[in-house]
Amino acid sequence: MARMHSRRRGSSGSDRPTADEPPEWSDVDEDAIEERVVELAEEGYEPSQIGLKLRDEGVQGVPVPDVKLATGKKVTEILKEHDATGDFPEDLRSLMERAVGLRDHMERNPGDAQNKRALQNTESKIRRLVDYYRGDELDESFTYEYDEAKELLE
16 A cells, blocks of 8 residues: 555565563563553653653563553553543644644745645645544544644644
8 A cells, every 4th residue: 555645655564473461571560551651641752652662661670562462551541541641642743743844944945845745745634634533532623723733732
């Protein structure tokens, strides 16, 4: 399947090994993992960054290869339980940050046609994601506007 808004074809990545329980060398307590996840979220880390930090640094010096295997819950589920989620889903927030940056660049460089297309593609993705999240993660009346996005991200 081709990637959205690009000429490249998707490359097949490696699959994670199928496992239904965490490895024996990673025997960290579930509560300690949840506590660390909430702690990292309060420090300003996004869910994907939290997973990487737990994999690389671990909890109490022991790496956590897969939070869901270790706790039975995804990082985002843990954050929801502890009311530590952000105001927007991570993917939507990062796209909005990109669109704001692209729009700022367009104001400084109005002749940049490639950037104009990149901005159109990014805003198209944002509108598609907003439709997906509307009513569930987002307010029913939410619509993407550049000015509002800029204010929300500051």
